[in-house]
Amino acid sequence: xxxxxxxxxxxxxxxxxxxxxxxxxxxxxxxxxxxxxxxxxxxxxxxxxxxxxxxxxxxxxxxxxxxxxxxxxxxxxxxxxxxxxxxxxxxxxxxxxxxxxxxxxxxxxxxxxxxxxxxxxxxxxxxxxxxxxxxxxxxxxxxxxxxxxxxxxxxxxxxxxxxxxxxxxxxxxxxxxxxxxxxxxxxxxxxxxxxxxxxxxxxxxxxxxxxxxxxxxxxxxxxxxxxxxxxxxxxxxxxxxxxxxxxxxxxxxxxxxxxxxxxxxxxxxxxxxxxxxxxxxxxxxxxxxxxxxxxxxxxxxxxxxxxxxxxxxxxxxxxxxxxxxxxxxxxxxxxxxxxxxxxxxxxxxxxxxxxxxxxxxxxxxxxxxxxxxxxxxx
Amino acid sequence: xxxxxxxxxxxxxxxxxxxxxxxxxxxxxxxxxxxxxxxxxxxxxxxxxxxxxxxxxxxxxxxxxxxxxxxxxxxxxxxxxxxxxxxxxxxxxxxxxxxxxxxxxxxxxxxxxxxxxxxxxxxxxxxxxxxxxxxxxxxxxxxxxxxxxxxxxxxxxxxxxxxxxxxxxxxxxxxxxxxxxxxxxxxxxxxxxxxxxxxxxxxxxxxxxxxxxxxxxxxxxxxxxxxxxxxxxxxxxxxxxxxxxxxxxxxxxxxxxxxxxxxxxxxxxxxxxxxxxxxxxxxxxxxxxxxxxxxxxxxxxxxxxxxxxxxxxxxxxxxxxxxxxxxxxxxxxxxxxxxxxxxxxxxxxxxxxxxxxxxxxxxxxxxxxxxxxxxxxxxxxxxxxxxxxxxxxxxxxxxxxxxxxxxxxxxxxxxxxxxxxxxxxxxxxxxxxxxxxxxxxxxxxxxxxxxxxxxxxxxxxxxxxxxxxxxxxxxxxxx
Ligand SMILES: Cc1cc2nc3c(=O)[nH]c(=O)nc-3n(C[C@H](O)[C@H](O)[C@H](O)COP(=O)(O)OP(=O)(O)OC[C@H]3O[C@@H](n4cnc5c(N)ncnc54)[C@H](O)[C@@H]3O)c2cc1C
Numbered sequence: 022x023x024x025x026x027x028x029x030x031x032x033x034x035x036x037x038x039x040x041x042x043x044x045x046x047x048x049x050x051x052x053x054x055x056x057x058x059x060x061x062x063x064x065x066x067x068x069x070x071x072x073x074x075x076x077x078x079x080x081x082x083x084x085x086x087x088x089x090x091x092x093x094x095x096x097x098x099x100x101x102x103x104x105x106x107x108x109x110x111x112x113x114x115x116x117x118x119x120x121x122x123x124x125x126x127x128x129x130x131x132x133x134x135x136x137x138x139x140x141x142x143x144x145x146x147x148x149x150x151x152x153x154x155x156x157x158x159x160x161x162x163x164x165x166x167x168x169x170x171x172x173x174x175x176x177x178x179x180x181x182x183x184x185x186x187x188x189x190x191x192x193x194x195x196x197x198x199x200x201x202x203x204x205x206x207x208x209x210x211x212x213x214x215x216x217x218x219x220x221x222x223x224x225x226x227x228x229x230x231x232x233x234x235x236x237x238x239x240x241x242x243x244x245x246x247x248x249x250x251x252x253x254x255x256x257x258x259x260x261x262x263x264x265x266x267x268x269x270x271x272x273x274x275x276x277x278x279x280x281x282x283x284x285x286x287x288x289x290x291x292x293x294x295x296x297x298x299x300x301x302x303x304x305x306x307x308x309x310x311x312x313x314x315x316x317x318x319x320x321x322x323x324x325x326x327x328x329x330x331x332x333x334x335x336x337x338x339x340x341x342x343x344x345x346x347x348x349x350x351x352x353x354x355x356x357x358x359x360x361x362x363x364x365x366x367x368x369x370x371x372x373x374x375x376x377x378x379x380x381x382x383x384x385x386x387x388x389x390x391x392x393x394x395x396x397x398x399x
Numbered sequence: 400x401x402x403x404x405x406x407x408x409x410x411x412x413x414x415x416x417x418x419x420x421x422x423x424x425x426x427x428x429x430x431x432x433x434x435x436x437x438x439x440x441x442x443x444x445x446x447x448x449x450x451x452x453x454x455x456x457x458x459x460x461x462x463x464x465x466x467x468x469x470x471x472x473x474x475x476x477x478x479x480x481x482x483x484x485x486x487x488x489x490x491x492x493x494x495x496x497x498x499x500x501x502x503x504x505x506x507x508x509x510x511x512x513x514x515x516x517x518x519x520x521x522x523x524x525x526x527x528x529x530x531x532x533x534x535x536x537x538x539x540x541x542x543x544x545x546x547x548x549x550x551x552x553x554x555x556x557x558x559x560x561x562x563x564x565x566x567x568x569x570x571x572x573x574x575x576x577x578x579x580x581x582x583x584x585x586x587x588x589x590x591x592x593x594x595x596x597x598x599x600x601x602x603x604x605x606x607x608x609x610x611x612x613x614x615x616x617x618x619x620x621x622x623x624x625x626x627x628x629x630x631x632x633x634x635x636x637x638x639x640x641x642x643x644x645x646x647x648x649x650x651x652x653x654x655x656x657x658x659x660x661x662x663x664x665x666x667x668x669x670x671x672x673x674x675x676x677x678x679x680x681x682x683x684x685x686x687x688x689x690x691x692x693x694x695x696x697x698x699x700x701x702x703x704x705x706x707x708x709x710x711x712x713x714x715x716x717x718x719x720x721x722x723x724x725x726x727x728x729x730x731x732x733x734x735x736x737x738x739x740x741x742x743x744x745x746x747x748x749x750x751x752x753x754x755x756x757x758x759x760x761x762x763x764x765x766x767x768x769x770x771x772x773x774x775x776x777x778x779x780x781x782x783x784x785x786x787x788x789x790x791x792x793x794x795x796x797x798x799x800x801x802x803x804x805x806x807x808x809x810x811x812x813x814x815x816x817x818x819x820x821x822x823x824x825x826x827x828x829x830x831x832x833x834x835x836x837x838x839x840x841x842x843x844x845x846x847x848x849x850x851x852x853x854x855x856x857x858x859x860x861x862x863x864x865x866x867x868x869x870x871x872x873x874x875x876x877x878x
Contacts, residue, residue, distance in 0.1 A: 073754050075647040075650055075651040075754055076647070076753040077753075098653055099653075127600070134594075137568060138594070140600055141572050154845075156845050157839070157842050158842065162750040162782075163782035163783060163784075164560055164564070164569065164784040166557060166558045166822065166823055167821050167826060167838075169607065169608055169846040169864075170558070170604060171604070172603070174600050174601075174604045176600060177599065182599075193655065194653035217514070220515060221512055221513070221537075221624050223625060223626050223627050252695045252698065255694060255695065303593045303594055304593050305592040305593050306514050325594060328593060328594050329594070351591050366597065366598070367597045369597060369598045370587070370588065372585050372586070373589060376587070379852035380599060380849065380852055383845070383848040383849065383851065384848075
């Protein structure tokens with residue numbers, strides 16, 4: 022395992038490389054097609070370089086453990102609002118998730134529906150490109166339209182365009198109270214309707230999930246509200262009234278228990294000890310139940326008001342079986358757990374695939390970084 | 400401002416170009432008479448003007464694709480245009496270019512409250528997107544002050560923001576998908592009604608690319624339910640520095656307002672004369688707005704006003720009615736217009752880390768003295784996006800040059816303290832030649848490599864964003 026100790030060492034290593042590299046942070050998120058390069062980790066590039074709570078910004082080296090960042094933020098009553106998922110439980114991996122890995126995979130949690138994705142909180146990057154150059158884009162300010170936004174391009178590129186060495190993030194205040202409203206017994210279609218009603222209200226829902234098999238085999242629909250105690254109580258009351266037509270709406274304001282519950286939603290906990298392949302679908306919320314209904318033998322967990330579907334299917338289920346209904350409706354499906362040689366990411370329309378391949382050739386002309394991982398020719 | 404030499408061969412083939420375009424566009428969609436093309440000679444950066452070879456106004460994605468293919472084949476540069484409100488010269492034509500205006504692409508294509516999005520053609524104005532959904536209680540959040548006029552097309556190209564983006568984000572945070580036509584006429588669909596488009600984040604790349612990567616004809620935008628209520632509070636201070644400190648303290652306290660706007664004395668007076676909003680006459684004014692139910696607003700404002708009190712405000716007053724709130728915002732949103740009525744000015748748009756506000760305001764004051772030009776400040780303080788307005792006299796020889804020199808110094812100061820040249824107006828031609836102050840040559844070269852991929856012939860808005868000396872090799876290689 023190559024483990025450069027500094028950005029300069031990393032740049033020199035890449036400049037001198039003559040064979041592919043398999044780039045990783047903590048290695049806890051083995052997502053993407055198989056790639057055959059020499060393993061390289063950024064885990065020695067650590068440290069929070071700047072944290073200004075009054076400016077809501079934090080700058081850290083890419084290999085900094087996520088836990089270290091979350092601890093520093095918690096000490097100031099702040100957080101990463103996009104609440105990155107921890108993949109270890111679902112994928113059975115061990116090790117220390119890094120902030121670079123979170124960004125490279127654009128990992129977001131339930132709050133994505135309200136606050137935005139990881140990429141929406143990324144203000145700036147430094148990275149090493151395929152020629153071994155250290156490049157910079159964006160900065161550490163909240164609004165920046167100076168030149169092209171390569172910051173977002175790097176987020177979700179899974180290390181195939183460059184190796185991140187530093188990221189600047191926008192952070193937000195944490196909230197005092199976390200409450201959950203829940204309705205039992207809804208089928209998937211009704212559940213998504215209830216979640217849409219909540220998300221289409223002015224009451225700032227920050228989580229909207231549905232677990233079809235949570236309550237003794239029937240569904241449980243979950244809605245999260247956060248804020249000051251008084252504000253949460255008020256909004257809970259309003260939402261209970263708005264959702265009354267869907268059934269009895271239970272209210273819990275046990276903040277600690279609710280934090281755990283939403284961590285489970287975030288980490289897809291119900292699938293942890295269960296066998297089978299796991300797919301992740303991004304679709305228009307109202308399309309989700311219909312897509313799931315077409316897949317016999319699939320078990321689903323809904324997040325993002327239905328827009329994010331986690332699907333557990335029998336091991337070895339043909340990718341086309343999942344992709345076909347998703348294609349018909351619009352959206353994309355990614356294989357998160359299972360045999361990764363059959364294609365992990367959703368095939369792109371030809372003109373978009375051509376742009377993607379064109380970019381890759383500019384950023385990494387020698388094809389050094391994670392060849393094959395995002396489906397491009399090895 | 401230096402522009403590339405117009406291509407004489409393109410100009411010589413004007414008649415041929417018009418003839419070919421007329422095969423794919425209706426006659427009234429092609430403007431080639433020099434008396435009429437003057438209407439497109441500049442955007443809101445009026446210091447620079449140049450009529451285009453022709454202007455075209457396609458009414459569908461197909462017409463855009465057909466027209467672009469012709470221009471591509473003939474090697475004609477194309478400058479996309481929304482409503483022409485760019486303050487950076489983003490829509491400034493060159494003599495050998497065709498202006499492609501999207502004004503006729505202004506339909507709402509789909510409204511979906513259940514899934515909370517609206518799909519529109521991009522020539523639609525920002526405010527009319529909200530207009531299409533507000534009866535049902537929804538709105539489109541990004542609210543540039545120019546929202547009555549500016550088009551979604553320009554908002555996407557500039558990644559525009561507004562006063563309320565502290566809470567709701569700028570254009571890219573509210574953009575879910577686009578239909579974009581590449582310079583060679585290829586139509587691409589990126590993203591849609593689902594979140595996080597597949598593959599690389601091309602949406603993130605296109606947004607803010609100033610019309611250099613493709614012509615965006617349709618957009619899927621996130622819409623939100625309107626908040627129950629909103630209330631601004633006015634805070635007056637007797638120094639800029641204290642106001643800056645108060646902003647930082649509010650943010651640190653964990654209540655995040657939807658907007659924190661700043662004005663200094665020069666601006667306060669101009670805006671008050673214009674809007675009669677009841678602004679106090681003081682050195683520095685903050686408008687802080689929070690949202691929610693009445694009780695929620697009370698709770699948040701209590702915390703915020705408590706912080707303000709620690710900074711000895713000369714005025715601390717909540718709005719007491721919807722009319723008063725509207726006036727307070729009218730004053731702020733008319734700031735540029737109000738200043739324009741009393742003076743010529745140049746508007747800057749740098750962003751700085753919020754923690755640097757007091758220092759940067761102090762330095763701007765000193766620099767203003769050194770250059771002998773007044774500077775008024777009005778800006779989005781919550782996110783550090785500054786709009787210093789340098790006042791000058793356009794009729795006085797040398798004043799514009801002095802003003803531009805001071806502007807450049809202020810923007811360099813923004814970069815020096817960890818900020819950037821432009822927070823929401825874009826680079827255009829205005830800040831083009833300062834790009835080397837923010838980025839190293841290789842940082843610019845990777846950005847230009849992106850343009851090589853999307854527009855290999857460098858025909859789309861080619862003279863913008865990158866200093867001509869930096870882009871020369873790419874433009875020559877593209878010929
Ligand atoms: C009084 C005033 C106040 C303003 N306030 C704000 C503010 O608060 N916040 C803010 O962010 N901006 C503000 N602006 C700047 C300006 O309004 C924005 O940049 C706006 O988004 C430009 O939109 P437009 O439709 O007028 O675009 P145009 O000026 O026509 O064009 C702007 C850029 O977009 C490109 N473009 C246009 N159409 C397309 C297309 N279809 N595809 C690809 N590229 C295209 C053009 O080539 C150009 O580079 C203000 C301007 C004025 C005059």
